[in-house]
Amino acid sequence: MADEEMKVIIGLEVHCQLDTASKLFCGCSADFRADAPNTHVCPVCLGLPGALPVLNKKAIEYALKVAKALNCTIPEEGEFCRKNYFYPDLVKAYQITMGDNPLALGGYIEIEDDAGNPKTVNLTRIHVEEDPGRLVHMGNKERGHYTLVDYNRSGIPLIEMVTEPELSSPKEARRLLNKLRATLEYLDVFDPEKEGSIRVDANISIKGHERVEIKNISSYKGVEKALTFEITRQKNLIRRGGIIVRETRHFQEGKGTTTSARSKETATDYRYFPEPDLPVIRVADWVKDIVLPELPDARRDRFMQQYGIAVNHARTLTGDLRLAEFYETVADVGAALAASWIADILIGELNYRDMSLSAVAAHTPEFKDLIVLVRDKKITDKAGVEVLRVWLDDLHAGEKKETPAQIVERLGLARESGESFRGIVEHILAANPQAVADHKAGKKGALNFIVGQVMKETKGKSDPREIHAMIAELVGE
Ligand SMILES: Nc1ncnc2c1ncn2[C@@H]1O[C@H](COP(=O)(O)OP(=O)(O)OP(=O)(O)O)[C@@H](O)[C@H]1O
Ligand SMILES: [Mg+2]
Ligand SMILES: [Mg+2]
Known part of the structure; x- marks a missing residue:
């Protein structure tokens, strides 16, 4: 059959x-x-x-x-x-x-x-x-x-x-x-x-x-x-x-x-x-006589209306009551950014550590500070994830020591402008002539490898978009 x-x-x-x-x-x-x-x-x-x-x-x-x-x-x-x-x-x-x-x-x-x-x-x-x-x-x-x-x-x-x-x-x-x-x-x-x-x-x-x-x-x-x-x-x-x-x-x-x-x-x-x-x-x-509260589907629709977030984010965030409530306390730092940080990043990091949301919810202001650092471009997305991981590890160990801003400071993760990385970019371009040649021959994505190398070298302090622009400028589009 x-x-x-x-x-x-x-x-x-x-x-x-x-x-x-x-x-x-x-x-x-x-x-x-x-x-x-x-x-x-x-x-x-x-x-x-x-x-x-x-x-x-x-x-x-x-x-x-x-x-x-x-x-x-x-x-x-x-x-x-x-x-x-x-x-x-x-x-x-x-x-x-x-x-x-x-x-x-x-x-x-x-x-x-x-x-x-x-x-x-x-x-x-x-x-x-x-x-x-x-x-x-x-x-x-x-x-x-x-x-x-x-x-x-x-x-x-x-x-x-x-x-x-x-x-x-x-x-x-x-x-x-x-x-x-x-x-x-x-x-x-x-x-x-x-x-x-x-x-x-x-x-x-x-x-x-x-x-x-x-x-x-x-x-x-x-x-x-x-x-x-x-x-x-x-x-x-x-x-x-x-x-x-x-x-x-x-x-x-x-x-x-x-x-x-x-x-x-x-x-x-x-x-x-x-x-x-x-x-x-x-x-x-x-x-x-029974009066029902707002239910998951209604809350999902409200989230899309009120916060203007995508359906997949709204669905994830309302699929758990505590998560939905947490999101609503964080959304004022930027509804879309907060939705993405919670749904796409935080949930995975919590699962990985087998941690419950309540540990984070107890420190909501600090979590918001972290999103604000990313929002205001004080750190890159990549550095933000690194800060979150350190911060969660501390919470998980039950010995919260540093605020996100202090972690950024200690690890030297503050974002720097692309210009300060010009030397590194030039060096990596010189070391990878094949990728440059591929790019010039019209091969799509050939420069992504270079961007990746620069990101690695700069430990996430640079913004990939800025680096991309600088490379394009140096090798010509
Ligand atoms: N052909 C089928 N294939 C798969 N599931 C079926 C099929 N026919 C019925 N079912 C499912 O089996 C379940 C039957 O549950 P129900 O409680 O009515 O009876 P039961 O299993 O005989 O009784 P018990 O409560 O003692 O387990 C339902 O969930 C039904 O959807
Ligand atoms: Mg049954
Ligand atoms: Mg049965």
Whole structure:
């Protein structure tokens, strides 16, 4: 089968922990991560006989905010039900979730496809459910293993958002997750910094073949990697005449591979039935009172209007709430320059150091001073990057010593005019007659090599445009 006929079909089930103070059906604190196992538990989340769940209204309010922001239809009523399964991560032997009457239906998310065109991905539904406990598998094959159970997480409110099978590549899946994360962050219902706060089941098939579900992937990068691996595996299997079976697979983060886990349960295995201990919730009226804040797409459009910046910059800057807020505090030094310094340079430098934006945001005035040095041509762009790196290294080491201006001073990076480099330029031209000859013979770009050499020699203190002009003047255009 030709490759172009092997169309990839992807649908995601995304579980996000709602950032409420207490659990979904009891008063236990949801802020458990720093505490010892099984210290945030009570008869309700431990499923002791006779304990009754009481619904956390805040969780429903948060979920409705998400549903409204994602353009869903909200039915009159939502109903909790029991999904029965027997596994130690759930004490009750059933999970309280929602079945045929979820909180929200339909809705959509706008992303870009791999060609950069806008694409609408439809949602099937959104519902609320309780998170199960956490299992920690100890030991290895040789030593005989055992499993520890921590119920601190059991009962934390989750929303599950299910997309239609409309995604066509791992990159699209990643963009959808980024958009979703940004939206939830803007709504202030979710904290992406918390470990395990988002978990994805990724469903993938090749058109005309069965689908496979990769369960419980806990990072965006992991989703993209797992899907990429599955596409290759499934396509190879089909090419060899093999058959894809409907199954659940697990993703090994370290190896970047997936392995078969078990054949898929069907809905009937779970014996869903309405939860008798909780009333039906009337949500349609509730949602009317919910007021939404400015969301990522609206902010992106405003940034383009208000600051006159390009769409790619506006998209990057609004793709993360804290980044967007930071940009707005910096933009007055020059909106376009600030956008480019943050989106094209700062983000990469932070990622490289595994640093968070908050460290820089705490020193916003100094960061602005650095951009002003570049804006006012006190230093070149190249020197600016060097100053930024030194400054970030200091921040990262937790021992901030110098301001950008002091770094410029100490490293002697102040920009000098092209004239002071005339000697160096002449020297490098004399040493590279071939490049000069190529240029004279009309070869495009032959002088770039010379400019590069001069930049190297002058350690970024010269402006490439000025140097270019001087060379052109010396060798003749
Ligand atoms: N042919 C397909 N190829 C890829 N993905 C698909 C295909 N058909 C459906 N999907 C996706 O599979 C997911 C189905 O999720 P849903 O929660 O409805 O059912 P489930 O996986 O059977 O149940 P569970 O919640 O127990 O995992 C959706 O994200 C949907 O887009
Ligand atoms: Mg599901
Ligand atoms: Mg599923």
